[in-house]
Amino acid sequence: MSDQTTRMTAANSPGQPAQGGDHTAAVPPPPAPTRVVSPPSARIGPPPTAPTEIVQPSGATRGQAARQAAPLGQPEVGNAALQRIPATGETLGPYQLLGSLGHGGFAHVYRATGQGGEVALKVLTNSEHDSLDRFVGEAALLERLAGRGFPQLVTADLQSPTPWFAMELVPGPTLSQRVAADGPMPPHEVLRVADDVLDALAVLQEEHFLHRDVKPANIIAAPDRYVLIDLGIAKGHGTSTSTHAAGTISYMAPELFVRKPHARSDVYSLGLLLIFLATGELPNDLNFAGRDLTAADVGPVDQRLLPLVLAMTRHRPEDRPPLHNLIGTVAQLAADGARLDPTLLAAADATTVERGLVTEVLTGSGAAAAVVAPTSVLASNPVRQDEPVTNLVYDQQLMGRLHQVHGDGFDGAAEDVISVYLSAVGPQRAGGRTPAEVKDYLWAAMRWVPAFTPEGYADTYDGWVAYRQRHGLPLPGVPTASVPRRQAGSPTQHRAPVTNQQATQVAPAFRPGPTPGARPAQTTAPAPAQRPVGQGSTQPSAPVRPAAPPAKPAPRREDRDARADKRRDSGGGLGALAAIIGWVPRILLAIAVYQLIRLFPGFDAMPSAAGLPLFAALGDLSVAMLNLDPVWAPRMAELSIPLLGIVTSALVNLFRAVRTRRGGRTWPFWLVVVVWVIVIAVQGVVGYAQQATENARESFEQQREQIQDDLEQGVQDTTEDVRDSLWESFENALPWS
Numbered sequence: 001m002s003d004q005t006t007r008m009t010a011a012n013s014p015g016q017p018a019q020g021g022d023h024t025a026a027v028p029p030p031p032a033p034t035r036v037v038s039p040p041s042a043r044i045g046p047p048p049t050a051p052t053e054i055v056q057p058s059g060a061t062r063g064q065a066a067r068q069a070a071p072l073g074q075p076e077v078g079n080a081a082l083q084r085i086p087a088t089g090e091t092l093g094p095y096q097l098l099g100s101l102g103h104g105g106f107a108h109v110y111r112a113t114g115q116g117g118e119v120a121l122k123v124l125t126n127s128e129h130d131s132l133d134r135f136v137g138e139a140a141l142l143e144r145l146a147g148r149g150f151p152q153l154v155t156a157d158l159q160s161p162t163p164w165f166a167m168e169l170v171p172g173p174t175l176s177q178r179v180a181a182d183g184p185m186p187p188h189e190v191l192r193v194a195d196d197v198l199d200a201l202a203v204l205q206e207e208h209f210l211h212r213d214v215k216p217a218n219i220i221a222a223p224d225r226y227v228l229i230d231l232g233i234a235k236g237h238g239t240s241t242s243t244h245a246a247g248t249i250s251y252m253a254p255e256l257f258v259r260k261p262h263a264r265s266d267v268y269s270l271g272l273l274l275i276f277l278a279t280g281e282l283p284n285d286l287n288f289a290g291r292d293l294t295a296a297d298v299g300p301v302d303q304r305l306l307p308l309v310l311a312m313t314r315h316r317p318e319d320r321p322p323l324h325n326l327i328g329t330v331a332q333l334a335a336d337g338a339r340l341d342p343t344l345l346a347a348a349d350a351t352t353v354e355r356g357l358v359t360e361v362l363t364g365s366g367a368a369a370a371v372v373a374p375t376s377v378l379a380s381n382p383v384r385q386d387e388p389v390t391n392l393v394y395d396q397q398l399m400g401r402l403h404q405v406h407g408d409g410f411d412g413a414a415e416d417v418i419s420v421y422l423s424a425v426g427p428q429r430a431g432g433r434t435p436a437e438v439k440d441y442l443w444a445a446m447r448w449v450p451a452f453t454p455e456g457y458a459d460t461y462d463g464w465v466a467y468r469q470r471h472g473l474p475l476p477g478v479p480t481a482s483v484p485r486r487q488a489g490s491p492t493q494h495r496a497p498v499t500n501q502q503a504t505q506v507a508p509a510f511r512p513g514p515t516p517g518a519r520p521a522q523t524t525a526p527a528p529a530q531r532p533v534g535q536g537s538t539q540p541s542a543p544v545r546p547a548a549p550p551a552k553p554a555p556r557r558e559d560r561d562a563r564a565d566k567r568r569d570s571g572g573g574l575g576a577l578a579a580i581i582g583w584v585p586r587i588l589l590a591i592a593v594y595q596l597i598r599l600f601p602g603f604d605a606m607p608s609a610a611g612l613p614l615f616a617a618l619g620d621l622s623v624a625m626l627n628l629d630p631v632w633a634p635r636m637a638e639l640s641i642p643l644l645g646i647v648t649s650a651l652v653n654l655f656r657a658v659r660t661r662r663g664g665r666t667w668p669f670w671l672v673v674v675v676w677v678i679v680i681a682v683q684g685v686v687g688y689a690q691q692a693t694e695n696a697r698e699s700f701e702q703q704r705e706q707i708q709d710d711l712e713q714g715v716q717d718t719t720e721d722v723r724d725s726l727w728e729s730f731e732n733a734l735p736w737s
């Protein structure tokens, strides 16, 4: 890129509003003197091959300036004040905005036309304190990447009151749009995505950057290639101390949750992305499970792809293959799946590029990690008091425990866990939110739907512990003090501030309990030496390693489904109603079985349930509706029992299927229908036999009566004949006849 285009010219002079827009409420920050910076500030590694001259305001960052200038009442999203959002038709620099391509929490991207055709124009719309730095960094990095796997930077104006940069417009849907529209991709196409994205990540790694937000929405499916976008949070490997809530949680590598980016963190995200592309869904909630995925976790992935995605998503970053090996594997799979070299997918020593990065980490800010008590689990994951509350989602200890309680169906216990956690780390970490509000935020962030407590257990910490004990599941560390209970009926109440005394008493509740099969917790070695590179690990040896995450293996998909059914059948609000309704088909089934028993000889003295008012009424109703002979009413009343059973079980199962969002996979419906069909069939057969017997008896009776009538008639006729004949003989014998 030429200097003329690289120098971000002030198309709009500072303070001058952009043309054409009607966003009068927008508050542009005050003009500020400019300086040349080497973007981005977080970059570590060799200087760019061509110095990038990107001009940005000096002194207070734009975010700070904007906040200072912002009147009270300016819209805010969380902690983020909003910049003005340009309207379609507006002009920015030499470009006219044609329409929106999309936006994230940070910037809006427009299709724009101007100099040399159409471009994608990205506009900074967030004025958080470091957003302009990130924006400048993204533009500079795009320029350095020069279109290799990423859109090419065209030009930029970062001095504008509305900072923007223009890049190559990549035509096509994002992969999330593609999967939403067309469903899962065929294996060969998944491999093409892997090939293109791995190449792009390798280019990025050569520039000493991680992407850190590899996800379907950040890959555009152009007609001839797949292009990675959104470098807004890309950062140098060595800058591991950021507290910024970066990345999209569903695709984040486990080590990013403890703010220890690894050279292979993007490999993990890409592995999950490939699973998503191949199956249309992500493995559930495994971020905090603390183990590698298995074939059972990932759903119906093509057998060729399976070893690849399982290797890419290994829990420990050093167990994942490096980019170089993955590129080789994908090439082999694309050419001939049978010739896969398994050594490429094995854990591998750090590559040259990675080795340099590890040194950066160890000699850089990583070594300055907090000095903490070696036995404190919380200390292994130091909490910064000034972090926004939203960053709690990156706390592996907290989230690991929440993952457990939620997985077991004890959302109420989660509030207790959060409460205990806040006791230990200081209630100010909640930013004024109640544990219930913190829980709601975390649930939304993790996309966890409300759980339903197993029948017979209180939705509290103690209830959860009882449940685990009963089912032989690993228990959390035994607290030295009782966990504060939620008061009945006030699930969202604000808890009383906790005292320091309470904090010390309850903190041990966060120690992972004895968990068979778990990796041993890594204790904190005093003054950890730098682990020699090439001896089996590329992970930096920070002074304090995170303790092993809760070691409950994530449940298999079928187990989860069955457990979800169980949970949804019980507990709380709609769940209670569902549980009651769920009993109706069972009661009807019991009545039908009773009716069956009565059909057998010797049991027919038992009163018929069909005489109950409900069934009798149904019998009358169906006779009236079907215009049948009223003598059929008792039969229809009998039939109404199994029919009602089928209908109610269908409704209950439909209700469950909707609640669990798993379509017709709820277990009992087909079974219930089969049972009901058997009930109807037996009733029909026995009823038919009874009817036939009755008919035969009636016909026999009729014949008997007929014979009797005939006999009587015969006797009578004979008697009359004899009498007549005698009378006639007598008359003939008379002398006067």
Ligand SMILES: Nc1ncnc2c1ncn2[C@@H]1O[C@H](COP(=O)(O)OP(=O)(O)OP(=O)(O)O)[C@@H](O)[C@H]1O
Binding pocket: 101, 102, 103, 104, 105, 106, 107, 108, 109, 120, 151, 167, 168, 169, 170, 171, 174, 217, 218, 220, 229, 230, 231, 232
């Ligand atoms: N070069 C491009 N060509 C075409 N469309 C693009 C381009 N860059 C971005 N987009 C579109 O704009 C949308 C938003 O872009 P991007 O993800 O970079 O924004 P963002 O605000 O940084 O998002 P996030 O909050 O995820 O960081 C993308 O999903 C994509 O649809």
